[in-house]
Amino acid sequence: MSDVLVLGGGIVALLSALELTERGASVTIVEGDQPPASWAGGGILSPLYAWRHSSLLNQLTFDGVDRYRRLVGMLESDGYAPPGGLLNLNGMWVQGDEKERERALRWASEWGLNCEAQSSDGLSGRMMAKGLEGVFFPGLGNVRNPGLLKALRACLLARGVKNHKARISDIRRQGRNVIFLAEDGRQWRADKTVVGMGAGTGALLEKLGVQLPLFPAKGEMLLYQLSPGDVSSVLLTEAGYLIPRNDGAVLVGSTLRKGDASFYPTVSGRYRLERLAQTLMPELEKARPAYHWAGVRPGSDRDYPFIGAVPGADGVYVATGHYRNGLVAAPATAELLAQVLCGVAPSIDPSGYSLPSSSRSSSSFLRR
Ligand SMILES: Cc1cc2nc3c(=O)[nH]c(=O)nc-3n(C[C@H](O)[C@H](O)[C@H](O)COP(=O)(O)OP(=O)(O)OC[C@H]3O[C@@H](n4cnc5c(N)ncnc54)[C@H](O)[C@@H]3O)c2cc1C
Known part of the structure; x- marks a missing residue:
């Protein structure tokens, strides 16, 4: 070739x-x-609320975890990445009312993914918000994209x-x-x-x-350095999400500004994400984020x-x-x-x- x-x-x-x-x-x-x-991205291995998206997107994403397992397996076994650091497959929990949960369960069975209705009280993460209704995908997770x-x-x-x-x-x-x-x-x-x-x-x-x-679509994120297990799985709500890495780092995201192609993080972005972090991790109290950054997504209509x-x-x-x-x-x-x-x-x-x-x-x- x-x-x-x-x-x-x-x-x-x-x-x-x-x-x-x-x-x-x-x-x-x-x-x-x-x-x-x-x-800059979070590396969640699923579209946000995947069932709201087209089949053309789902066709490229539904087996993302399997594809990353193979890729990361190769990178680790060939010595390009230390073992165990890149993939966190401890599941993804998504908040939703009854209608949303039914839709998610139907979508999961259509695409062959495990999914069960579960309240956030059942999640093992010590810091994660309790008392919310949603669904849990035990086979999903995130990839540590910078690594x-x-x-x-x-x-x-x-x-x-x-x-x-x-x-x-x-x-x-x-x-x-x-x-x-x-x-x-x-x-x-x-x-x-x-x-x-x-x-x-x-x-x-x-x-x-x-x-x-x-169009460009700027997004900002925060990282809190917590302890492994404080946040056990990806937690997604309409307001934003938490992404746990294996070493205890937790990402909080994200903002979205369509048309903005600038790469610098903003004071207003940080304020919004800190408020979000306190909602999704009520025990966070006075912890300060270790990092704050921005990236520009390749947006499309x-x-x-x-x-x-x-x-x-x-x-x-x-x-x-x-x-x-x-x-x-x-x-x-x-x-x-x-x-x-x-x-x-x-x-x-x-x-x-x-x-x-x-x-x-x-x-x-x-x-x-
Ligand atoms: C805050 C945030 C959170 C996100 N979270 C997730 C998530 O959880 N899961 C998920 O799947 N996706 C997520 N995304 C989206 C995801 O990051 C992007 O869709 C994806 O990274 C796009 O990849 P890309 O290779 O097309 O573009 P990019 O990663 O942006 O790469 C573009 C490359 O092109 C280069 N380039 C640009 N212009 C030129 C030029 N003129 N000449 C030469 N090189 C050029 C750049 O330097 C760069 O290397 C997130 C994005 C952001 C910002």
């Missing part, structure tokens, strides 16, 4: 690179210096993937090919290119004459990502618009993208995720 250029260094780009190397491709990654949402990205990078490097730091700012056409130009003057071209630049993807696609309903060839730009493929679900959806996304790119039979029908040909604007790149 020929060379593939992968633009971006978040979970979608890194897992796409991994899938492509597994299919024999020689891969070069070019990534900018913007912190990936994949670092995962680090392990993935080490794995890709060992497999010969080249990595360049550069911000891609423009494109040029040469015959049927597209050349990608960096701000510092460097340029890259390959037989095939994957654009997986998260919230930065829309602007580059516009230069290719393609317009998708994408539809609840499932764009995956596939860019109409009118030979050899250019895209995977973006994962919004709030990019970590859980990334393994299935990367597999599908690699299958489409390599021309092998895809394991799921790719047509629903493809870029509509109507996304090509009248000032089309090809007509320039």
